[in-house]
Amino acid sequence: MNINFPPLVALLLFPGGAFLLFSGLVFEYIDRKLVARFQNRYGPRWFQPLADVVKLLAKEEIIPTGVVKSLFVALPVIALTAALTSALYVPLFGFKPVFSFQGDLIVTLYLLSMMTLCIGLAGANTEDRFSLIGATRALTQLFSYEAPFLLALLGPAIALHTWNIGEINAGAGNGLWFIIAQPIGFVVALVGLMGKLELPPFDAPEAETEIVAGAFTEYSGRGFAIFKIGRDVELVIGLTLVASFYLGGFNSPLDFLWKTLLLLFVTAALQSMFARLRIDQTVGMWWRVGVLMVLLQLVVIIIGQQFAPVVQPALQSLFGG
C-alpha cells in the first residue's frame, strides 16, 4: 500500500512514533500470552504490558553510586531512539517505508544492534557484578548472532540485486517466497532474531536464576521502562524484517498482521520448547552451525546467479521447455 503520510504524522503518530510503541506492547502481550498458553496457564491480561510500563514510568529512578550519571540516564533513551529510527526504513504495517535509499538494509541492522550495545554499556557502566556479567554475555552474544543474522538477511538482498528494504519487500512477493527458496536463511534469521531480542533459550545475558536481570539489574523506574519499550519496538521491527524478506513481503496492513503474528507464534513455541543455552553453547552453536549454514546458502545463491544465464537455456533445451 503506497499511502504517503505527512512526515511529521509519520514520525510521531502513525505508523511510527506512538502507534509503534503501542503495537510493541501489544506484540509483547501476544508473545507472553502465547508462551503462557503453551505452558498450560492463563498468562497476563491484555493491559499488563501497558500497566507495567506506566507503573515503571511513574516510579523513582534510582541512580546507583559509582556510575557515570549522564551515561546511565542517556543509554535507555539512545536504545529506544535507535529502535524507533530503524522503523523509518522498514515497511511497517504494510506501508511503504518513510525513508529509503540503496543500502538502508545495512543501516537498519546497525540501528537494531544499537540496543544490544546500549545494554552492554549500561551493564558495564555500573559496579554491580551481575550487571557486569550480563554485559559481558550480552556483548558476547552480539558477536555470535550478528554475523549469521546479517548474512541470513543478505540472502534475499543478493537474490533480488537490491539493498533497499522497500524494494526487497516489493520483490519478495513475486515468484517463489524466500522461505521455500532459501529455507536455511529463514531459520537462521528467525533464530537470530530470537538471539537479538534475548528471548529464551538465548536469554543467558539476563538469566534470572543466574545473574538476576543481567545488565538491567541496577535499572529501575524510567530507565528500565524505556529499555523495555525499546525491546518491544525491536520485536516488532525484527518480525517485520524477517516476515517481509522471507514470507513474501506485505502490501496491506492485513498482510502484515497475519505474517508477523505467524512468526510470533513460531517464536513463542520455540521459546517454550528449550532449556536455556549457556553462553558458550550459544556462541558454539552460532559459529559452528549457524554461520556455516548461511555461508553455504550464500554460496549456493551466488553460484545460482552466476550460472543461471548459462544453465537456464541448457535446462530449457534439455526438458524441451
Added chain:
Amino acid sequence: MTIGSMFGDIFKSLFKKPSTEQYPFVKTEAPENLRGKLVWDPEKCTGCMLCIKDCPSNGIELLVVDKVNKKFVMRYNIDRCTFCAQCVESCRFGCIEMSDEMWELASIKKEPFEVFYGRDEDIQFLLDNAAKGETEAPC
C-alpha cells in the same frame, strides 16, 4: 537424542483449558476430610483439660463457669490454631471435632477469629462478667 521433546505437550496445551485454578473467582469445594474450624460439644465435656494441655499452639482455652456442674465455655482462637487435630485425638469423650468450614482465614479484624463454644447462658454469663471488668478465669 531429540530436540524439542516437549513439543507434544505445548501443542496439546494450546487446545486445552489452562489448568490454573481461578481461585478467588471460582471456589472449589473443600475435601471431605479437611481439617477446618474446630467444633466443641459442651454436653460431653468433663473438663479434663487434656486438649488444652496437648494443643501445640495454645489455640484453645477452657473457661470454667461452674466446675461442679461441669459448666465450661471453650474459647477457640482460630488465628492461633494450626489445625493439627491433636485435640480431637486427645479427647476421650469425643466432644471435639474438626469441621470442613472456615479455611479462608483472612480478615482485617481480630474479632472473627475468637469463637466461643458452650451453652448460650454460660457464654452470656462469661461475657457479662468480662464486660463488668471482672477477670476471667482462664485455665
Added chain:
Amino acid sequence: MEPKTAPEKFIVPIGPQHPALKEPGHFEFTVEGEVVTNATARLGFVHRGMEKGAENRTWIQDLYLMERVCGICSHVHALAFALGVEKLAGVQAPPRAQAIRELVSELERIHSHLLWLGVAAHEGGFDTLFMFSWRDRETVMDLLETISGNRVNYSANVLGGVKIDISEKQADAIRKGMDFLEERTKHYLKVVTEDETFLGRTRNIGVMTFEQADFLGAIGPTGRASGVKRDVRVDSPYTAYNDFPVKLVTHTHGDLEARFIVRIQELYESYRLVRELVDKMPTGDLTVRVPRRIPEGEVISRVEAPRGELLYFLKSNGSDTPERVKVRTPSLCNWSSVLVTAVGHNLADMPMILAGIDPCFSCNDRIVTVNRKTDSTQMDWEDLRQYGIEYYK
C-alpha cells in the same frame, strides 16, 4: 570468620536474596570469566531455634513443632520423631498405622521429587518443564489433602499411630492418581534423558565420583546418583518397609543427569509401593497408647526423607518434656558436595548444581558451638551483641 580473598578476585555473590534461591543462603563464587574457581557457602539465615523450643514443650506438642521443621517433607520429620518416642516408650504402632505412615511418606516423596524436577528445570531455564511438572504435582497434593485434610502439614502421625484412615474411595482416587502420574513421569524421563538442549545443561555437569561422594558423605538421591548404595528404607527398614520393601535406585555417573534419572526412577518405585500399599493394606487398629511421661533414655531414629537420611536424636529424662532433641537434616550433609563440584564449571551451571542436591535451607540452619579446649565460647547477651557489632563493622 569470613574467608578473606584478594581484592582483585571477581566474586559473584548468590544470595541471601537471589532469584535462583527460594530460601536464604549465601554463596560466593569466585569466577574467572565464566569459570568458577572457588566456592564458599554461608548458612544460618533462617535459624529458628526449634531444637531449643522443643525442650519447652511436651512430647505431644513437639510432634507438631517438628512437623514444621521442613515445609516439603513435613511428614518424615514427624515420623522420625514419633518413631523415636515410641522406641523410648517401648511401644510399637499397629501394622495398619505403619502401612499408612509408609503410604503418606511415599506420597510425600512423590510430591517432593516432582517439585524438585520443576525447580531444577527452572534453574536451567526450562520453564515449560517446570510448569508442567508442577501442574502434575497438584495431583498428588490433592491426594494428600483428600486423605489427611491438609496440603502441607499432613499431621498424619500421633504418638503411637496415625490419625487418618484410608477408605476404599480414597484408595481408588490414589490408584487413579498414580496411573496418571506414572504416565506423565515416563514422559518426563524421556524429556530429561533425550532432549538435546536440556542434556547440554545436565550431562557431565557437576560430576561427583563415587570416591568423592563417599568421602564427602553425600546421602540421599545425590549420593545414590554417584553410586553410593545407601538408603535407610533398605538398610534398616522402619514402619512397614519390611513388608513392603523398596528397591534401591542407583546410578554411576554422578552428574546432574544421573540425579534426574535417580529421582525419577525413585518416583516409579514410589508409585509401585503406593499401589501395593493401597491394595494390601493390613487391617486393624490405628493407634496404641503411649504414656505421657516418656521413660528415661536416649534414642536415635533414622528415616529416609526425600532428600536423604534424616536423623533424630532424642533424650528423655523421664518427664513429659524432652531433654534434648537433635535434628540432622539431609541437606546439611550435601552442602560440601556442592562446593567441591562447583569448581571448574561455568557460572551458568551454578544454579543447577545448587538445585541438584535439592537443598532445603531452613531445615538445616542451626547454631554450632565450637568447643575449644582452653576457652569456652559461651557468650552472654552482652558479648553476643558486641560480637554482632564487631562482625558487621
